[in-house]
Amino acid sequence: MPTNHPRSYAWVNTSPAPISILSDALAITLNNGQDGYDHSTVFIMHSLSRWLMELSGFLDADGTPNGMAILLSGGSGANLNGLTVARYWAAKRDGWSIREEGLQNNRPAMIYYTSAEAHSSVQRCIEQMGIGASNLRRIETDNSFRMRPDVLRESIEADLAAGMRPACVVAACGSTNVGAIDPISDIADVCDEFDLWLHVDGAYGGIVGLDPAYTEMTRALNRVNSLTLDPHKWLQVPLDCGALLVRDRQLNHENYTLVPDYLRAASTEEGSVPWPCEYMFELTFGDRALKTWAAVARMGRDGVRDMVINCDNLARLLGELVEKSDNLELLAPVSVSTVNFRYVPKSGSLSNDALNGLNQQISEAIVGSGEAHIPTTKVNGAVSLRACFLHYENCEDDVHHLIALVQQFGEKYE
Numbered sequence: 222m223p224t225n226h227p228r229s230y231a232w233v234n235t236s237p238a239p240i241s242i243l244s245d246a247l248a249i250t251l252n253n254g255q256d257g258y259d260h261s262t263v264f265i266m267h268s269l270s271r272w273l274m275e276l277s278g279f280l281d282a283d284g285t286p287n288g289m290a291i292l293l294s295g296g297s298g299a300n301l302n303g304l305t306v307a308r309y310w311a312a313k314r315d316g317w318s319i320r321e322e323g324l325q326n327n328r329p330a331m332i333y334y335t336s337a338e339a340h341s342s343v344q345r346c347i348e349q350m351g352i353g354a355s356n357l358r359r360i361e362t363d364n365s366f367r368m369r370p371d372v373l374r375e376s377i378e379a380d381l382a383a384g385m386r387p388a389c390v391v392a393a394c395g396s397t398n399v400g401a402i403d404p405i406s407d408i409a410d411v412c413d414e415f416d417l418w419l420h421v422d423g424a425y426g427g428i429v430g431l432d433p434a435y436t437e438m439t440r441a442l443n444r445v446n447s448l449t450l451d452p453h454k455w456l457q458v459p460l461d462c463g464a465l466l467v468r469d470r471q472l473n474h475e476n477y478t479l480v481p482d483y484l485r486a487a488s489t490e491e492g493s494v495p496w497p498c499e500y501m502f503e504l505t506f507g508d509r510a511l512k513t514w515a516a517v518a519r520m521g522r523d524g525v526r527d528m529v530i531n532c533d534n535l536a537r538l539l540g541e542l543v544e545k546s547d548n549l550e551l552l553a554p555v556s557v558s559t560v561n562f563r564y565v566p567k568s569g570s571l572s573n574d575a576l577n578g579l580n581q582q583i584s585e586a587i588v589g590s591g592e593a594h595i596p597t598t599k600v601n602g603a604v605s606l607r608a609c610f611l612h613y614e615n616c617e618d619d620v621h622h623l624i625a626l627v628q629q630f631g632e633k634y635e
């Protein structure tokens with residue numbers, strides 16, 4: 222499974238940029254932990270913080286970057302970090318300390334809310350945090366797979382009426398399955414009204430606002446409390462690197478800081494460069510900053526923007542070709558750089574189960590051919606061929622090649 226090949230449309234994968242591979246080799250040679258001290262990687266991480274805020278639009282109302290990014294192993298780690306800061310904040314809002322008490326004192330249940338389309342890591346975080354999956358509300362989505370703010374509001378009101386403590390909403394900016402972008406601005410209004418933390422999982426689509434087609438939909442990222450990005454997805458960074466952006470750096474610090482004597486140094490004092498290990502659970506970990514910094518530095522903001530627009534355009538093209546075709550069917554609106562579709566024989570006589578089997582077979586045949594990699598997912602119960610464009614070398618030829626492959630195997634097995 223050559224996931225760094227341009228014709229691998231699987232999951233949410235990129236291919237590492239050569240400059241990042243070389244930078245990683247240098248970082249490994251230096252072997253500086255990114256936990257703290259005066260290691261160069263810590264300073265690079267802080268420069269990169271600002272870039273990640275600018276690329277995603279995680280800015281203050283006046284357009285200035287504000288807050289801090291920390292680099293973790295991926296989107297799951299970044300979500301976990303963000304949601305634990307939210308938990309700390311919610312307890313503090315209610316006048317108690319989660320660090321001191323834990324969750325064992327029979328306080329009213331803390332409730333988290335997310336879209337029914339949210340990535341599985343959100344539920345896993347909630348389980349690991351001791352909140353419990355039954356206290357995660359999976360809010361219904363609209364026809365475009367976007368969280369419904371009206372249903373969110375009703376759910377919060379019902380929980381308040383039942384004596385529970387709504388704590389945090391986790392919205393998606395680019396859901397994994399279909400690339401949906403939740404209505405972040407409307408959700409932010411609800412969070413303001415009920416005093417809830419707003420975390421956005423932008424592991425996949427957190428930088429899609431660079432494409433003018435999505436700038437308006439993602440503008441409200443300047444209102445969210447924390448944002449997950451995943452540089453090992455769309456920023457050409459070799460595995461692994463996730464990023465969590467938190468606006469209130471002090472709160473993040475309060476949730477995590479615990480520095481043992483043997484690590485104390487003058488540089489941990491007020492006014493120095495913050496040590497990442499005081500903002501996250503990991504202590505010693507590798508340099509994730511240099512390879513990420515190098516990828517962004519080489520492309521520049523315009524280069525990242527052009528790559529994002531190119532991938533989105535290819536998804537739009539594939540969607541248009543699917544809609545024009547008489548044996549392909551679009552299963553979800555094209556969003557960000559993801560297209561969900563299936564092969565449907567022109568005769569139209571197959572049952573849904575048979576179509577599911579046929580499309581699974583097409584996917585496996587394509588993988589087996591070595592020509593491309595397009596796994597399946599499910600959309601409204603239908604087996605879907607899911608193509609995600611994230612590779613910097615993807616071009617229109619790839620789209621035509623993919624359509625031809627699906628039709629070739631479709632005709633063979635129908």
Ligand SMILES: Cc1ncc(COP(=O)(O)O)c(C=O)c1O
Nearest residue numbers: 233295296297340342397424425
């Ligand atoms: C939207 C979203 N969130 C979170 C994750 C988890 O990220 P990671 O696999 O880097 O832990 C993914 C992974 O595909 C994702 O698409």
